[in-house]
Amino acid sequence: MSVYEYIVRTKDLSRVYTMGDTQVRALDNVALDIRRGEYVSIMGPSGSGKSTLFNMIGGLDKPTKGTVFIDEVDMAQLTASELAFLRCRKIGYIFQTFNLIPVMTALENVTLPMVFAGLTTDTAMDKGLGLLKTVGLGDRYDHKPTELSGGQQQRVAVARALANDPAIVLADEPTGNLDLRTGKEIITLLKQMNEEKKVTIISATHDLKMIDVSDRVVWIRDGKIERIEERKDIDIQVGQMEGEEQ
Template structure:
């Protein structure tokens, strides 16, 4: 395989406030996922910087990045990525284990979080015993495990049906309001726009426009078509 250098992001200048609910929209290939990975410290920019709480994460070493991912950022994925061999509760407590939180406390907090996402009774279930929506709920609880400042959600409703997707979006919105977590999501889902404080449209590696919720015009007729 050859390695071709492709400039994906071309001058993105973006500030996101704490507690904001931001959606990143754009066609595939627009650099959405790349931007997303940069924000989450999953990928390092070849030039430029990403600041989280005054910390330039492109300067961090592997250990500090791991710490950042563990404590400051919670990830939610399109494919849920619940660890298959662990129960719901173990999945939720895993980030707490990495953070060095004692077992009892982790279990207690894990149960509280599962309660928050409405899955308290199913804490002993393995992922294959849970529906897609339930798995995503577990993933949300896991993302919240260490009280992160930011939750990054990459197409969180992409693999879910309409109603389940709506529930997940409502849950995310609730969390951002109650816990003051910043939520940044990359999405195609128009339902997501309804709850976003701001929508950032990306195309060809640049910010095309940034819309506030008040400015959004969503025609209801288009919701549902993907």
């Protein structure tokens, strides 16, 4: 197995939420290795812990126990500013609810991470326009999120996630608030970015359309990894499923 270079590794990862008197174990000793450049889908029903796993890998929340390594660096050892640097330059985030800054235009949303990264305004503008063109919104750069459809907002979010050429794009239910066709477009876009830019894509989802493009699918249930399927094992399943749909 050591032929692969792992960009994300988790070890004994656990997260316990305390709600009143009860303790909810959202993640239970999860060990997951993600290879550089692959497209991984983390599948599971809602409440299975996939969003919690997403938050841990993205450094958005701290684990109760265990460690997350990004490029073999223990995330718990990073200072606040190193963590901010990591979020800014190494990881791009995509959310179910798009989470664009409402007061900013599409272009301003895309350039914000570049401003944080220290790019000059001109460079950021050029790059931002280029990214918006890549996601098919070249003429919509001046629109506020409220003036864009859900699919268009998610495209802006994809462009924003790619702003600083991250090594990893983390997507939490990216198609959850989109209709079938728009969802499919976003999946295709993510796959295209994965192939062209060699970005590792980690997507928490329960959208079965995602299986189609994934290199590996991690099935998670009750905070534990149930099974991990490789691309070659999935193909047959997808064929069956598409047959069933029609």
